[in-house]
Amino acid sequence: MDGNVLSVEKDPDDGMYRVRFSFPRADEVVKELRYDRVIVCTGFRFDASAFAPECRPALVIDDRFAPLSPAYESVNVPGLYFAGTLMQQRDFKKSTGGFIHGFRYAVRALSHTLDERHHERPWPHRQLENSPAALADAVVARVNRSSALWQQFGVLGDLIVTPPGEPADYHEEVPVAYAHERQLGYDGDYFTATQEYGPDHDKVDPFDITVRRTAQNSVDDAFDAAYLHPVIRHHGGGELLATHHMAENLENHWDHPEAHHAPLVEFFARELDHRPSPAGR
Structure with missing residues (x-):
């Protein structure tokens, strides 16, 4: 909607939520819309509980990601590579690594990197x-x-x-x-x-x-x-x-x-x- 949320208030009469928006590109026009549910997407943090202390990756960007080398390898745990949306640490808020239309190509690149590094198969x-x-x-x-x-x-x-x-x-x-x-x-x-x-x-x-x-x-x-x-x-x-x-x-x-x-x-x-x-x- 390209607007900024000003407030979210629950109507005590009907239980619906009144959400007020302002629209910077429309001279700060304020509009109120009503919703049955409001889902708050506040981001995520990396769950490092699966890793033993001796192989636990360092974390960056509010503990969301493991810092990665250009080969998508943990900078502090050699041999630990990441595939999928966590690859976006390399291009966080700069490109499309946080989404399937972006990281699917990074995953393919990672496969070539692993072939080159560990299986003596040169990059195609x-x-x-x-x-x-x-x-x-x-x-x-x-x-x-x-x-x-x-x-x-x-x-x-x-x-x-x-x-x-x-x-x-x-x-x-x-x-x-x-x-x-x-x-x-x-x-x-x-x-x-x-x-x-x-x-x-x-x-x-x-x-x-x-x-x-x-x-x-x-x-x-x-x-x-x-x-x-x-x-x-x-x-x-x-x-x-x-x-x-x-x-x-x-x-x-x-x-x-x-x-x-x-x-x-x-x-x-x-x-x-x-x-x-x-x-x-």
Whole structure:
């Protein structure tokens, strides 16, 4: 209802509840509605009683969650992993890890992490031609069809490892923080591709026509886009080297030849030219 609850009072005559709301986006209009029942959802705390003291995870955020590493592993109990809604500790109130449409993709990522760490099965990937056009084709195809990148915005991303003189390895739906951790000690270049909103996007009324927005498919304003859009970052030597924002599109089609594909090809061409030679790796 997009309103703030001002009061909840039980009517002694009929036993119903009178609930008063104010609506900030309607000039603080106050409205009273009547209900048979009121359910108060006040959150939860983590029940650690199932764990012996020597393997009990630490707790954070008002004792709701165990703090987790980028691999969804307890930070103080090695080998203790969490799956499901408790994974949201990694993206609490930032993405969708608290809901099934978000954590289902995190669970799948966890399965790949466990395979990689404990069963000598590498993260699923495919090889691509290590060229700007081929990398741009792959990224454009993925951002236009991947529900994981869409739902777990800013949390899951595709990882593209680009060793000079060799084919590129394209890994799908890797937790971004884990991707960086995974590449520690790798002195070559890699890219991440995510879907992200602009800063403070959740504070903007989507129906407020007075709010400034970037123009549809505007390449020049892409870095300032507030709506969900693909972001590609270049990393190397443990540092962020460059960032490319694909132009905002309200129909969520990031495949325009001039607005989306060509600028991405240019970005990859420019960044791949800066890679060290095979001899210098």
